[in-house]
Amino acid sequence: MKAPHDNPTLVLEGLVCSSGGPRLDLALRAGECVALLDLDDGSQGLAPLADTLAGHVSPVAGRIVVNGADVTFDEIGRRGVATVGRRDPLFPPLTARENVAFPARARGASAKEASRSASEWLALLGLERVADKRPETLGAGERIRTAIARALASEPSVLVLDDIFVGLDGETRRDLHHRLARLRLARGLTLLLITRDRADALAGANRIGVVAEGSLLQLADAGTLIERPHCARVATAMGxxxxxxxxxxxxxxxxxxxxxxxxxxxxxxxxxxxxxxxxxxxxxxxxxxxxxxxxxxxxxxxxxxxxxxxxxxxxxxxxxxxxxxxxxxxxxxxxxxxxxxxxxxxxxxxxxxxxxxxxxxxxxxxxxx
Structure with a gap:
């Protein structure tokens, strides 16, 4: 796995997304994948985090900094952050190619340029065969990969994946982890993965943050979390x-x-x-x-x-x-x-x-x- 660069791409400074939610202080370097393992339910957990990072809701406290710029209250789509999750379904009337071309068209690119960009992202995610199919005809893994391709087509600095592995079978999950790892290597992709599944957190993250009882209990590499946990909750969750x-x-x-x-x-x-x-x-x-x-x-x-x-x-x-x-x-x-x-x-x-x-x-x- 390629070592991430030193400069932080995303910094969360005392970010609190909801009343009773955890305070998040962390920095993601370019090319790094950090997974946040959410062991809480409701407002104490990370459910509002993706919406807060994307700009759909404002935080209770703290700052969101992307590439050195404070984007906490910037408009959606102008923050350098793209999200993939339940809030971000594909557009049903459009084909996979048209879905992925949409961000470029929204930026004013020509149809030809948007289609060329879409074809590149579709190829990187192994979707050439289904490029002209509509979402309802795609398999679950293909829909997720199309959503990721569309998010990447907006050229974000950080890609936030919000519980995207839920409901996928084991083979599809492994394939998706493999493709994301290749993308990180090829494009220096910076990922923030929000998940409730330890196996998904372990599969590709450089560091994992364990969130429980309304707190970020520990943020470290997997080996440290397993061998030197800070508390019993981390010891049971990770080991x-x-x-x-x-x-x-x-x-x-x-x-x-x-x-x-x-x-x-x-x-x-x-x-x-x-x-x-x-x-x-x-x-x-x-x-x-x-x-x-x-x-x-x-x-x-x-x-x-x-x-x-x-x-x-x-x-x-x-x-x-x-x-x-x-x-x-x-x-x-x-x-x-x-x-x-x-x-x-x-x-x-x-x-x-x-x-x-x-x-x-x-x-x-x-x-x-």
């Missing part, structure tokens, strides 16, 4: 982390010993603001947990968290094991196929363990409330 409630027994620099509500003591890396006696949420990803199945009777001094295997699901390249702890909480473990010892079935007792660096503890949200 499918199991969350266990506990109490800090002791701290040694950034290492903590935690007495778990489910029983037993576990080691983990600690948030720097934690203190002994704090109520915490211990987060550990499924792949970090090693299940042990002793052959004899369980002893109280055995290491690990006592659990009972509930079921095993084969997911292709990984086995999903669901365990139940003594307090009734479930823990998910991922293991490679063929890694379980013979005779491991539902109902088998086990001990669950992980290396200290494989788990993180954060202040409990229960405590914060």
């Amino acid at each position: 499918d982390a199991n969350v266990l409630i506990g109490l800090i027994l002791s701290l040694d620099d950034d290492a903590a010993q935690v007495r778990l509500a489910a029983g037993g003591v576990a080691d983990a890396m600690a948030d720097p603001d934690l203190r002994e006696g704090d109520l915490v949420e211990l987060c550990v990803r499924p792949a970090q947990i090693a299940p042990m199945f002793p052959r004899g009777a369980m002893r109280d001094d055995d290491e690990g968290l006592l659990a009972t295997l509930q079921d095993v699901t084969h997911l292709g390249d990984v086995l999903r094991l669901r365990f139940r702890l003594e307090d009734g909480a479930d823990v998910i473990v991922h293991r490679p196929p063929g890694s379980l010892p013979p005779g491991v079935v539902a109902g088998r007792p086990a001990r669950l363990a992980w290396r200290p660096g494989g788990a993180l503890v954060f202040p409990s949200t229960t405590k914060q409330r």
Whole structure:
């Protein structure tokens, strides 16, 4: 993936799109794709963001800066931003070619020039075969690609994609991600992707912003979000982390010993603001947990968290094991196929363990409330 340029193309400075909505502070460099993963519903989430960036509605607070110019209150179509989403359907009476030619014609280009430009964008998005078809005859993926071609024909500095993958089958989604990646490489396209699906955020973004509880919780590359999340919400959203409630027994620099509500003591890396006696949420990803199945009777001094295997699901390249702890909480473990010892079935007792660096503890949200 081509590295983005240094100069910011889009800057959001303290942008709030609705009452109770998240405050957004971020900058997109030319050629970069940033995905905003929206975990909220209603006014707390990102539903109004695309309309605000396009100019359909005014923000509650903050600024929108494109290529160094404040466009917060500029007219629609004069902001250097194009959007593709539910608000931007294709024009039903027009063919795909005529839809894509529309922005150039609106700028005063001749029919010949607009058609030439439309043909170029249609070719880049693999739509030559359907160029003269009307929207109702196109497949779902073809309609989305036509809408993207039309948006790009307006020559925007930033393209905003608002939940465009919803309702598409897996093959169509993969194809669309592939075509967008090629466009970024070929044209230095700057993308802001708004989505509720982690897989779509991970598929092509340089950085991902996780939005929940009315806040932008963390903005970073995928590896950082998964390995070094700022809070339990990010850990669960990006790494499918199991969350266990506990109490800090002791701290040694950034290492903590935690007495778990489910029983037993576990080691983990600690948030720097934690203190002994704090109520915490211990987060550990499924792949970090090693299940042990002793052959004899369980002893109280055995290491690990006592659990009972509930079921095993084969997911292709990984086995999903669901365990139940003594307090009734479930823990998910991922293991490679063929890694379980013979005779491991539902109902088998086990001990669950992980290396200290494989788990993180954060202040409990229960405590914060």
